[in-house]
Amino acid sequence: MAQQDPVTIVGSPLDAWLTAVMLARFAPLAGAKLQVLETSPVARVDDVVVLRPEMVRTNVSIGLDPKRLGAQPVQAWAGPHRQSLPFNSFGRPLKGVSFVAIWLRAREELGETRSLQSFVSAGQTGGCAIEVGRYVQALKTIATKVGVTPCTQASEHIVQADPNLTEAQPDCSVGAAVMTLRPSTTLRLQAVHKSVLALIDCWSWRENDRDLAAREYDRRLQAMQASIEDMQALLWSDGRTDDYSSRLKHRVSVWQNVGRIAPVDDDQFTPQEWMAAFLSAELVPSAAGRLVHSLTLAEISDHVETCSPKEVANV
Amino acid sequence: MSSNPIRRVVIVGGGTAGWMTAAALSRYLPKATTEITLIESDAIGTVGVGEATIPQIADFNRMLGIDENEFVRETSGTFKLGIEFANWGKLGDRYFHPFGTYGFDLEGTDFHHFWVRLSQLEQDADLDAYSLNASAAYSGKFIRPDGDPRSVLNRINYAFHFDATRYAAYLRKYSETRGVSRIEGKVVQVNQRSEDGFITSVDLESGLHLEGDLFVDCTGFRGLLIEGALKTGYEDWSDLLPMDRAVALPTKSVESPKPYTIATAREAGWTWRIPLQHRVGNGHVYSSRFMDTERATEILLEAVDGEPLADPRHLRFVTGRRKKFWNANCVAIGLSAGFLEPLESTSIHLIQSGVSKLLALFPNQEFNPIERDEYNRLLGVGYEHTRDFILLHYVATERADTPFWQYVQSLELPETLAHKMALLESSGSFFRYEDELFSVVSWLAVMHGQRRGPKGYNPVADGLSVSNLSQSLANMRGLIGKTVAAMPTHQQFIDRYCGIQNKRSMESV
Ligand SMILES: Cc1cc2nc3c(=O)[nH]c(=O)nc-3n(C[C@H](O)[C@H](O)[C@H](O)COP(=O)(O)OP(=O)(O)OC[C@H]3O[C@@H](n4cnc5c(N)ncnc54)[C@H](O)[C@@H]3O)c2cc1C
Numbered sequence: 176m177a178q179q180d181p182v183t184i185v186g187s188p189l190d191a192w193l194t195a196v197m198l199a200r201f202a203p204l205a206g207a208k209l210q211v212l213e214t215s216p217v218a219r220v221d222d223v224v225v226l227r228p229e230m231v232r233t234n235v236s237i238g239l240d241p242k243r244l245g246a247q248p249v250q251a252w253a254g255p256h257r258q259s260l261p262f263n264s265f266g267r268p269l270k271g272v273s274f275v276a277i278w279l280r281a282r283e284e285l286g287e288t289r290s291l292q293s294f295v296s297a298g299q300t301g302g303c304a305i306e307v308g309r310y311v312q313a314l315k316t317i318a319t320k321v322g323v324t325p326c327t328q329a330s331e332h333i334v335q336a337d338p339n340l341t342e343a344q345p346d347c348s349v350g351a352a353v354m355t356l357r358p359s360t361t362l363r364l365q366a367v368h369k370s371v372l373a374l375i376d377c378w379s380w381r382e383n384d385r386d387l388a389a390r391e392y393d394r395r396l397q398a399m400q401a402s403i404e405d406m407q408a409l410l411w412s413d414g415r416t417d418d419y420s421s422r423l424k425h426r427v428s429v430w431q432n433v434g435r436i437a438p439v440d441d442d443q444f445t446p447q448e449w450m451a452a453f454l455s456a457e458l459v460p461s462a463a464g465r466l467v468h469s470l471t472l473a474e475i476s477d478h479v480e481t482c483s484p485k486e487v488a489n490v
Numbered sequence: 491m492s493s494n495p496i497r498r499v500v501i502v503g504g505g506t507a508g509w510m511t512a513a514a515l516s517r518y519l520p521k522a523t524t525e526i527t528l529i530e531s532d533a534i535g536t537v538g539v540g541e542a543t544i545p546q547i548a549d550f551n552r553m554l555g556i557d558e559n560e561f562v563r564e565t566s567g568t569f570k571l572g573i574e575f576a577n578w579g580k581l582g583d584r585y586f587h588p589f590g591t592y593g594f595d596l597e598g599t600d601f602h603h604f605w606v607r608l609s610q611l612e613q614d615a616d617l618d619a620y621s622l623n624a625s626a627a628y629s630g631k632f633i634r635p636d637g638d639p640r641s642v643l644n645r646i647n648y649a650f651h652f653d654a655t656r657y658a659a660y661l662r663k664y665s666e667t668r669g670v671s672r673i674e675g676k677v678v679q680v681n682q683r684s685e686d687g688f689i690t691s692v693d694l695e696s697g698l699h700l701e702g703d704l705f706v707d708c709t710g711f712r713g714l715l716i717e718g719a720l721k722t723g724y725e726d727w728s729d730l731l732p733m734d735r736a737v738a739l740p741t742k743s744v745e746s747p748k749p750y751t752i753a754t755a756r757e758a759g760w761t762w763r764i765p766l767q768h769r770v771g772n773g774h775v776y777s778s779r780f781m782d783t784e785r786a787t788e789i790l791l792e793a794v795d796g797e798p799l800a801d802p803r804h805l806r807f808v809t810g811r812r813k814k815f816w817n818a819n820c821v822a823i824g825l826s827a828g829f830l831e832p833l834e835s836t837s838i839h840l841i842q843s844g845v846s847k848l849l850a851l852f853p854n855q856e857f858n859p860i861e862r863d864e865y866n867r868l869l870g871v872g873y874e875h876t877r878d879f880i881l882l883h884y885v886a887t888e889r890a891d892t893p894f895w896q897y898v899q900s901l902e903l904p905e906t907l908a909h910k911m912a913l914l915e916s917s918g919s920f921f922r923y924e925d926e927l928f929s930v931v932s933w934l935a936v937m938h939g940q941r942r943g944p945k946g947y948n949p950v951a952d953g954l955s956v957s958n959l960s961q962s963l964a965n966m967r968g969l970i971g972k973t974v975a976a977m978p979t980h981q982q983f984i985d986r987y988c989g990i991q992n993k994r995s996m997e998s999v
Pocket residue numbers: 502503504505506507508529530531532534535536537538539540541542543654675676677678708709710711712714736737738773775805807823824825826832835836837838839841
C-alpha cells in the first residue's frame with residue numbers, strides 16, 4: 176500500500192470509530208490518512224455497552240477515560256439470558272484450595288444454597304458501562320484531534336468492520352467482519368478491540384515481512400474467534416450441546432469431572448467467566464478436586480461466611 | 491464427592507522429585523484418610539545434580555509454608571537473578587538472561603518496542619541497563635522486593651541455587667514431620683493387576699511387600715514403575731537436542747558467590763557454574779556424537795576455578811519425555827517423566843508443575859480417565875514449550891565453528907518455534923501460549939543476546955517524539971542504576987539473613 180493513500184474504515188459508528196481511533200493513536204500507519212465510512216448503527220444511542228477491564232485500559236491510553244463520560248463501574252457483563260459473567264474472581268482460596276472447590280463442598284455437605292456468583296469479590300474490576308451515544312461522540316472528538324475524518328474521498332484501501340459489506344475488497348477485516356457474532360455489544364466490542372490490537376501489532380510496513388505479519392494476524396484472529404465462539408455456544412445454546420466445538424467439549428468434561436477450567440491458548444475470557452457460563456448452562460462439577468478434603472467442614476463453613484459479599488463489603 | 495478416596499500413596503524414589511512430591515502431598519492430603527510412604531535406596535543414591543532453579547520455586551515454597559531464610563541456610567543456598575550466557579551467539583559474546591522485567595511499559599505497550607526504536611536511532615543497544623536483575627547481578631548485589639507495587643525495587647525477581655542433597659534432606663525433614671513414612675530399601679519387583687495393569691504393590695529386596703492405591707514413580711532415569719513395569723514408552727527428542735552426556739564436578743569457592751548461574755557454550759555442548767555458599771557446582775553437558783568423555787572432562791577441568799572436591803562424575807541421559815506421564819495408577823515425576831538439559835534450569839520446575847497438577851487433579855480410587863488425560867495434556871505441553879525454548883539457544887546463533895554447531899544449524903525446527911523466532915526477529919512481536927513458562931523477557935534476552943533482532947518494533951513506539959523517548963529511557967536507566975547502587979551485596983545479604991555460618995552459630999548456642 177502506498178503510504179499516502181487514504182485508508183477507509185467501514186463499519187457501524189461504534190465499530191468504525193473505535194477502530195479508527197485505535198489505529199490512528201497506536202499505529203500511525205506511516206502517515207496514511209484515515210477516514211471513516213459509517214454504515215448502519217448496531218446499537219441505539221441510549222443503549223448501554225459494557226467495556227471489559229482491558230478495554231477500559233486501552234480507552235484510557237487513547238485518551239478516552241470512560242469515567243469522565245459518566246460511565247458506571249460494573250462487576251460483570253450479561254449474557255442473553257441474564258447470565259452474569261463477572262470480572263472479579265469468586266471468593267478467595269484457603270490454604271491453597273480454590274474457592275470454587277470450597278463452595279462445591281459447602282453445597283454438598285453443608286447445604287449451602289447461595290450461588291457461586293453471589294460470592295464474586297467486591298471491589299473495583301476496572302470494567303464499566305457506558306452509553307453508546309456518548310461513547311461514539313467521545314471517540315469522534317478524539318478522532319478529530321488525531322486527524323481521522325469522516326469519509327470524503329474514494330479510496331482503494333479498506334479496513335472492514337461491517338460484516339454486511341460483501342462487494343468491498345478489504346485489505347483486512349476486523350471485529351464483527353471477522354466472525355459471526357451473536358447480538359451482544361460487549362462481545363462485539365471485544366472482537367473489535369482484540370482484532371485491532373492484533374492488526375496494530377502485525378501491520379508491518381516492510382515488504383519482506385508482509386507474509387509473516389499476515390500469517391500472525393490470521394493466527395490471532397482464529398484464536399480470538401475460537402474463544403468467542405465457544406463462549407457464544409455456551410451462552411446461547413439453551414442446553415443444546417451440538418454446537419460445542421471439540422475444545423469446548425473437552426473443557427466441559429474437565430469442568431464437570433474435576434471442577435477446573437482447562438487452560439487453552441489465547442483464551443479471551445477469564446476462568447471465572449467460564450465458570451459462570453458453565454454454571455448458568457447447568458453444568459455443575461461432580462467433583463471439585465480432592466484437595467478440598469484437607470480442610471475441615473468447620474474451616475469451610477467459616478471461610479464461606481468470610482467470603483460472602485456482605486462480609487467483604489463490610490470489611 | 492469425597493467417596494472412595496485414595497488411602498495409600500507410595501512414592502518410589504527419594505531424590506528431589508520424590509521428596510518434593512512427598513512434601514506437597516503431606517501438606518495437602520488429609521492425614522486421616524491418606525497414608526504416604528516413600529521408599530528410597532541408599533545403595534542406588536540420587537543423581538546428585540540439579541542445583542539451579544527459576545523463580546516459580548518461590549510458589550512451591552509458599553505452598554509448603556516454608557520460611558525462605560531457613561530454606562536457603564539449610565540448603566547452603568544462594569540467590570539467583572538470572573543466567574549469564576557466554577559464547578552462544580558468537581565466540582566471545584556474553585549476555586544476561588534476567589528474571590524480572592526490562593524497563594517500564596509505555597502507552598500500554600511492551601517496553602522493548604521503545605527500546606528497539608531508540609537503539610536504532612542512537613545505537614544504544616545495552617538492554618541490561620534496563621533490567622534491575624541484570625544490573626544487580628553484574629554489580630554482585632541482591633535484595634528482596636520490598637512489596638510496594640509502585641517501587642522499582644519491587645520488580646526484582648529471583649530464584650535459588652542450592653545443594654541438591656541438602657534440599658532433599660530438608661524436604662525429608664519437612665515431610666516426615668507431617669507424617670510421611672520413609673522406608674530405606676531397594677524395590678525389586680513391581681506387581682500389577684492382570685486385567686488393566688494397575689500397580690497393586692511393590693516388593694523390596696528386604697522381603698517387605700508394600701501395597702498402594704496410587705504410585706508415584708520418582709526413581710529417576712530408570713523409570714522403574716512407569717517404564718519397567720508399565721512399558722509406557724518414551725518420545726526421544728535427541729534429534730533436536732543431541733546432548734546425551736554430562737560430567738559434574740564440585741569445586742571449592744574462590745570468591746564470594748555470584749548471584750547468577752553461568753552457562754558457557756563449548757565445542758559440542760556447554761558448561762555450567764552454580765555458586766553455592768560452601769562450594770561451586772560445575773558441569774559439562776555434551777553430545778557423545780561429537781565429543782568423547784576424555785575431551786569433555788578436559789574441557790570441564792580447564793573451565794573450573796577452584797580446587798576439585800570430588801572426582802568428576804559421569805552421567806548419561808536421553809532427551810525426551812515419557813509418552814504418558816500418568817499411566818494407570820502410576821504418575822511419573824522428575825527424571826522418570828522425561829529429561830531436558832538444564833540450560834535454563836527447568837527440570838525442578840517441571841517437577842513442581844507435575845506435583846501441583848497432580849494435586850489439582852488428584853484421583854480417587856475410581857481413577858477417572860479425564861483427570862489422567864488432562865494431566866498428560868498439560869504436562870506434555872509444558873515439556874514441549876520448554877524444549878523449544880532450550881532449542882532456541884542452539885539455533886539462534888552465528889556459530890558454525892565445529893561439526894556440532896554445524897549440525898544444529900541444519901536442524902529443521904518445530905513450526906511453532908520457527909514462527910515465534912521470525913516474529914520476534916522481524917517485528918518484536920511475541921505471543922505466549924497458555925501456560926507457557928517463558929515470557930517475552932526471556933525470549934527477548936536470548937534472541938537479542940544471540941544477535942537475532944528484533945529488527946522492527948510495534949508502530950505504537952513511533953507515537954513518542956525522539957526527545958521524549960530518549961528522556962524516558964534515560965530516566966529508566968537512571969532509576970535502575972540508583973536502585974542497584976543502594977542494594978547490599980549478595981554476600982552481605984546472605985550473611986545477614988541466611989548464611990550457613992549463622993546455622994553453625996545457632997547450633998552452638
Ligand atoms: C547433569 C544434570 C544437571 C542438572 N541440573 C539441573 C539444574 O540446574 N536445575 C534443575 O532444575 N534440574 C537440573 N537437573 C535435573 C535434576 O537433577 C532432576 O530433575 C532432579 O534432581 C530430580 O531427580 P529425581 O528425583 O527424579 O531422580 P534421582 O535424583 O535420580 O532420584 C531417584 C531416586 O530413586 C531411588 N531409586 C531408584 N531405583 C530404586 C529402586 N529400585 N528402589 C528404591 N529406590 C530407587 C533412588 O535411590 C533415588 O532416591 C539436572 C540433571 C542433570 C542430569
